[in-house]
């Protein structure tokens with residue numbers, strides 16, 4: 317089929333232009349007429365009613381002037397464009413206005429037909445005992461080793477949760493099959509707080525417990541350092557009754573310290589000192605490149621927790637690095653660059669892939685993303701029993717056949733919240749939001765709450781305002797954001813866990829996976845922009861079978877958008893919670909004072925930033941003039957040190973605490989910095 321014609325410049329064309337311009341025009345006209353005739357015939361057979369195109373149309377001066385415009389003829393016009401749906405077997409003409417056939421998403425069979433984890437609800441130990449439910453009691457489960465039982469006792473765990481009862485025996489069974497059987501990789505989608513960590517930690521520890529030589533055999537990858545630490549602690553308890561060594565890698569430690577913990581060198585060979593490595597993707601890549609002797613050729617398990625987050629584009633290249641590392645070590649063995657201990661080792665390491673275990677509360681249903689992980693005959697476990705009901709398309713509320721079909725193709729484990737969670741919302745206005753939150757805490761007596769904002773800046777400002785509002789009360793709130801150093805974050809979190817802080821204001825850095833016991837309320841101060849963010853935020857409460865409440869503050873503008881987002885995944889807005897207008901009015905005065913305080917602080921921060929900028933540029937200039945640090949006079953070196961000391965002294969994260977008398981506040985330091993800067997200028 318001729319889609320379009322482009323007339324190119326040719327020598328003949330040029331020659332004829334000078335001598336017989338009219339003859340050439342006639343030839344073009346002739347050609348055009350022939351084409352029009354051809355089209356007319358074609359139309360007659362397909363659309364008899366279509367209005368006939370006249371020759372005059374073609375005789376348009378533009379057509380004569382430039383024969384390259386022939387292509388216009390073949391572009392579909394309203395008359396020529398087919399209105400019926402295109403047969404999917406035909407090629408589609410680019411730019412065609414033809415109605416595209418709607419393509420239904422069809423999931424691969426393993427995603428569309430998951431293994432359902434029975435008994436979705438988590439019953440707290442006490443209630444289960446009272447109900448005489450001994451089935452899940454760890455003493456009854458023959459597949460649990462003695463060391464595991466002891467560790468679980470240490471953790472005060474008496475029963476396994478449904479996800480653990482489904483996944484642990486399955487992995488143990490799959491791993492026990494002899495070669496050439498290869499265990500199927502698994503994806504587990506279960507609600508937040510349903511005990512996914514133990515579901516992968518127990519079988520790994522049990523399978524590796526009898527190993528002879530220490531080698532890295534399990535790699536657990538988590539998106540952030542706090543989560544890695546949490547999972548590391550679980551592994552540490554489980555391994556405490558075995559000889560297995562577990563190691564945590566994250567940017568919170570020095571690379572050299574971690575290297576010493578992982579590998580030791582004896583003569584010319586390196587030996588692994590650890591069996592299980594828990595890491596963040598970034599740190600893993602650092603070690604793959606920088607740590608000599610860090611070898612993953614014996615990797616038996618690769619766990620990806622919070623899998624959907626890890627599969628996001630930012631983290632993509634860690635997989636590439638891991639893959640190429642595993643391949644290159646196998647190649648080195650084959651090429652004889654690295655001597656195998658025996659022939660069997662060579663055989664064992666060649667082309668061997670670790671058993672991949674993926675876990676998440678919001679697992680991606682995008683097969684393309686999952687494909688990056690090159691899963692081997694994957695199997696999906698999910699706890700959800702009911703399908704989210706799609707919005708009916710018919711006016712009478714009935715579902716169309718298409719709806720039903722679409723429901724069948726929905727991945728049912730996609731976005732689920734724990735059954736013990738109550739979801740509420742509170743309507744407010746943008747400018748009174750902090751006051752509304754303050755009134756809610758006071759009115760309902762919240763003692764342990766997490767409050768999420770959409771950015772670290774908002775968390776910082778809200779933390780300041782709420783601290784001022786609660787100044788004279790027994791409630792202590794504090795901020796925790798990605799702007800803080802890892803150490804300070806750790807300190808704040810443990811203060812909150814120990815009850816020293818009642819309310820933690822945080823950005824979404826803490827929304828995923830963090831297990832803080834007994835959080836009663838999760839407040840979304842800013843409405844979340846994505847459903848996954850919402851699911852993970854609210855998942856910080858109602859964990860491990862406990863009850864919990866999630867409250868979202870909504871302005872008029874937010875409401876529609878948020879409702880739509882929930883409806884799309886079969887959830888609803890939940891009940892409304894209100895504050896007493898009296899309470900808000902009553903505290904309007906302190907709210908005003910808090911806002912004024914915030915304004916002053918913002919101004920001071922701006923000043924600080926300006927001074928810091930000047931300091932840096934002065935320092936750079938001084939270095940430039942002296943041609944490096946060695947060229948500085950003693951006086952200049954002292955001046956530089958004084959600048960650095962002052963900058964280090966500056967309290968960066970605790971500006972809210974009033975300074976004791978006599979101690980220099982940021983303002984005094986600023987003046988000193990300026991004075992020093994002036995001296996340097998002179």
Ligand SMILES: Nc1ncnc2c1ncn2[C@@H]1O[C@H](COP(=O)(O)OP(=O)(O)OP(=O)(O)O)[C@@H](O)[C@H]1O
Nearest residue numbers: 473475476477508509510511512513677829831860
């Ligand atoms: N069988 C059990 N009995 C009692 N408590 C348990 C059991 N298993 C896990 N827990 C506790 O439940 C809490 C949540 O567990 P875990 O962090 O593994 O959940 P999760 O499913 O990974 O949650 P998230 O998706 O938010 O990361 C932890 O405090 C853990 O100690």
